[in-house]
Amino acid sequence: MALTYHVLDVFTERAFGGNPLAVVLDADKLSSSDMQTIAREFNLSETVFVLTPASPGHTARIRIFTPSRELAFAGHPTIGAAILLAELRTSLVNGDSDAIIALEEEIGSVRVGVRMRASGATFGEFDAPKVTSTPEALSEPEEMSAAVGLISTEIGFENHKPVLLKSANTFAFMPVSNLDAMSKVKVTPQHWMRAFTDRGVHGVFLYTRQCLRAQSAFHARVFAPDLGVPEDPATGSACASFAHIINQFDALPDGTHKRAIEQGIEMGRPSSIALTMTVSRGKLEAVRIGGYAVRVAEGTLKI
Template sequence: MALTYHILDVFTERPFGGNPLAVVLDADPLSSADMQKVAREFNLSETVFVLTPTSAGHTARIRIFTPSRELAFAGHPTLGTAALLAELRTQPQLNGERDAIIALEEEIGSIRVGVRLRSQAAAYGEFDAPKAENTLERLSEPEEISAAVGLIPTEIGFENHKPTLLRGSNTFAFMPVSNLEAMSKVKVAPLHWSRAFTARGVHGVYLYTRQSVRVQSAFHARMFAPDLGVPEDPATGSAAAGFAYVINEFDELPDGTHKRAIEQGIEMGRPSAITLTMMMARNKLETVRIGGHAVRIAEGTLRF
């Protein structure tokens, strides 16, 4: 059996930046065990398997695997797969431009991604993230959680921002860091990490600061998920979606539409750019939208 796969860099306009993603097409013959083996072989943050949709109203059904487990939802696999399917399955208009809605069946539910394709430009996609079903929890034990990421307690927090936890299909801890210098020192300390995060069921820790490398960025971020087989992630759409609730909690957004540019992956040499859009109504966060570019860089044949 031979299956076609593609490699994309997601949340970047240039090859070899952003977060790499493997997408395996026509993967219906594969078992769950097969998919996990393939994801471990690619050894990227996530690998996507494209399957026949169960509903005619959807473009495809997808399953998402890290090197160690399956995920119900993830941001850069959603955006990258939608960009790829738009390129492969839609016809260009007379001027060569294409706009497509790609409807994906994921374990968490249906996700619709708007994709814009233009000649001589990277594909751009945007989707409404699943709504958080839980409220933010405050994280205490500052000595333990700071030690877990190789920092001291005084380097955690800025302004009124404090460490928080948001539970869901992917549970993230959000840790504000005082400045870029402290961010550059972050390193997972396994023993402290196990007590501070693994024991709480945390999948990933998202660290952020208002200081940024790029002028246009509102936040600089790093994300670590060693329990998922991801030592550090260059760009994390699902964490950025959860981060919207953190921003609203501490920055108290007024009603209206608010956009924030988030940079990530810079310390890894894979700079990424995520556009986070938050829509507030009646003092509530009604919609969280994740946007970014994707570049197809390779394709090949997977043989079994």
């Protein structure tokens, strides 16, 4: 059996930046074990498998795998798969086109608006799944700071404190004082297990207001070693949850708020994630995640 695959760089307008993603097409005949083996072979933070949708109203069904496990939902695979399917299946008019790609994911249906333009990279944006839990304060700051190679005084800024948010993927959010401290972050396994693994945390999202790009509102790094991802260049699902952290600590006024989040810079994979938040009566009513993607490779898998 031979299957076509594409590799895209997601959350970037240029090749060899952003978060690389493998997308395997026509994967209906693959078993879950096959998919996990292929994801391990690509060894990217995620690999997407495109299958026939259960409902004719959807564009495709997708399954998402890290090198070590399947995920119910993830941001850059959603953006990348939708952009690829739009580019492969949508006819352009004078080089431009818009499309709605409806994806069946393990978490449910996710609709992605895709904007294709002859003048540049393709942009995709989706409404993030609702988060029903609320942020929980994280104690034991010395254990947590040691888990990421920092000292406790480098954790926190203004009123921002470490919190845990449970959603499709559970993330710990750790505010870091400045860029200098962010540059020193590294996983310390003996502390990581007690601080995060034992709490069921999928990944840790570290962030600071100090940024390298003028258009960015936050600088972030994400580590998910328990998912087989030592560091992630761009993490859309974490940014979707991060919206709740921003609203909690920054007390956003009612209305629509846009924030650009830079990530992956320390890895040499600069990424930009567009976060849009709608607040009504102090509550976060809607979250959208957007970004560009570019195709960089394609080939054939021989199974």
